[in-house]
Amino acid sequence: MTINADSAIEAATDTLISLSHSIHAEPELAFEEHRSAAKIVDVLRGSGFEVRTGIADLPTAFDARFGSGDLVLAFCAEYDALPGIGHACGHNIIAASAVGAGIGLAALADDLGVTVRVIGTPAEETGGGKVLMLERGAFDDVGAAMMVHPGPIDITGATSLALSDIAVDYLGREAHASAAPEYGRNAADAATVAQVAVGLLRQHLHPGQQIHGIVGYGGAAPNIVPSHTELLYYLRATSADLLEDLERRAEGCFAAGALATGCTHRIRTVSPQYTELTPDPWLVQAYREEIIGLGRTPLPAEEEGSRPLGSTDMGNVTNVMPGIHPVIGLDSGGAVTHQEAFAAACVTESADRAVVDGARALAATAARAAADPFQRGRLLEGVERR
Known part of the structure; x- marks a missing residue:
């Protein structure tokens, strides 16, 4: 050599x-x-x-x-x-x-x-x-x-950790936040309910499971009832099985936000799933x-x-x-x-x-x-x- x-x-x-x-x-x-x-x-x-x-x-x-x-x-x-x-x-x-x-x-x-x-x-x-x-x-x-x-x-x-990289969109109905709030369906409230539910879920996660996220979009102006919001979340776990379990439980939290506020929601995959x-x-x-x-x-x-x-x-x-x-x-x-x-x-x-x-x-x-x-x-x- x-x-x-x-x-x-x-x-x-x-x-x-x-x-x-x-x-x-x-x-x-x-x-x-x-x-x-x-x-x-x-x-x-x-x-x-x-x-x-x-x-x-x-x-x-x-x-x-x-x-x-x-x-x-x-x-x-x-x-x-x-x-x-x-x-x-x-x-x-x-x-x-x-x-x-x-x-x-x-x-x-x-x-x-x-x-x-x-x-x-x-x-x-x-x-x-x-x-x-x-x-x-x-x-x-x-x-x-x-x-x-x-x-x-x-x-x-x-x-x-294995990772699911997702976005959750909430769709409601815009309205004047002061003059006619009763006509609105608040997508920001849907996101808030979901975040509270996720926060409560954390106490009951298995060791090795993690969930954390941010608000990607929260609305256009304070005097418009938001008709669209977006949450960006990472779900992580030490194995694919534990990640699948966390996904199922988190989906319930996201659905709760929509149900509580009369909005609809959808979950999108942002990145392909990462394995451990x-x-x-x-x-x-x-x-x-x-x-x-x-x-x-x-x-x-x-x-x-x-x-x-x-x-x-x-x-x-x-x-x-x-x-x-x-x-x-x-x-x-x-x-x-x-x-x-x-x-x-x-x-x-x-x-x-x-x-x-x-x-x-x-x-x-x-x-x-x-x-x-x-x-x-x-x-x-x-x-x-x-």
């Missing part, structure tokens, strides 16, 4: 950090990540990858490939941001570390007999880009899929050893199950093929994801180290899987069975 993965990543470090900072500086929302995707594609093409853009009928998705081996190993890049608070989930770090891992493994592609893929997956925060890409065949040849997500601490076997993460045990252990070797101290394995990480469409990927979604720690000064202070922390020196360490650990984990005859056979057989 003329160059190893670490050397390739080290040579690309300045480029990776610049990429992370550039994505962070221009946050883009789900399915609108045109600049971010283009920046990532430019780096990958400059590193010798063959890139196809707009795959799976998604304009901001892409597929970058290097090598021609029978075992296909993929690194998932995310790059969408949050409304109002930008990259407070650190997707700039995810994207740059995926690119770095791809560059690192590409240096070993011929020796290991692998095809390296960096897959650009838009719309993780909402929209379920990976779910759509799975359904449309973008992952069909992948033996294992990996990525890292930033957070306040290192977690190797990270888990997540099921990280592959062998890949988790290999990644753990690599990250410890880099001087990091991950959360003890026995505590990982008590720290679910919200929800992610990477869960759908790990329910189809071996994969991991570890958390790479950075110094966030006590801030957590989805806070403005965490967004600021995602372009610090600590964040830059997370980019490089994440890339190194992912590339090394993938290389170990490819070089181990049993694991290689397991991953190849998995593709054949799908």
Whole structure:
């Protein structure tokens, strides 16, 4: 081998950090990540990858490939941001570390007999880009899929919750709120009743079930009885069965709002359902050893199950093929994801180290899987069975 993965990543470090900072500086929302995707594609093409853009009928998705081996190993890049608070989930770090891992493994592609893929997956925060890409065949040849997500601490076997992303519309009848309120059917009151019912339901949820939401639209003016309101809700649970149970019970709360006020209602699906993460045990252990070797101290394995990480469409990927979604720690000064202070922390020196360490650990984990005859056979057989 003329160059190893670490050397390739080290040579690309300045480029990776610049990429992370550039994505962070221009946050883009789900399915609108045109600049971010283009920046990532430019780096990958400059590193010798063959890139196809707009795959799976998604304009901001892409597929970058290097090598021609029978075992296909993929690194998932995310790059969408949050409304109002930008990259407070650190997707700039995810994207740059995926690119770095791809560059690192590409240096070993011929020796290991692998095809390296960096897959650009838009719309993780909402929209379920990976779910759509799975359904449309973008992952069909992948033996294992990996990525890292930033957070306040290192977690190797990270888990997540299954998610239903829904909107509830109430339709009533407008009227003058002072001169003729008796002619109105108040859709805002319907939403209020539903929110109270949901609040009371929370006391009786099973462990691992969560429900939270906001008012997406509450009416046009105080002196018009609202004829339309919208609630936006996330329903989460540790398993698909518990999520189905929560959906049924929440639907009763939403129906109560309509019944109490004489309105009608409908429930819409905003994003495809996210399933819970099921990280592959062998890949988790290999990644753990690599990250410890880099001087990091991950959360003890026995505590990982008590720290679910919200929800992610990477869960759908790990329910189809071996994969991991570890958390790479950075110094966030006590801030957590989805806070403005965490967004600021995602372009610090600590964040830059997370980019490089994440890339190194992912590339090394993938290389170990490819070089181990049993694991290689397991991953190849998995593709054949799908």
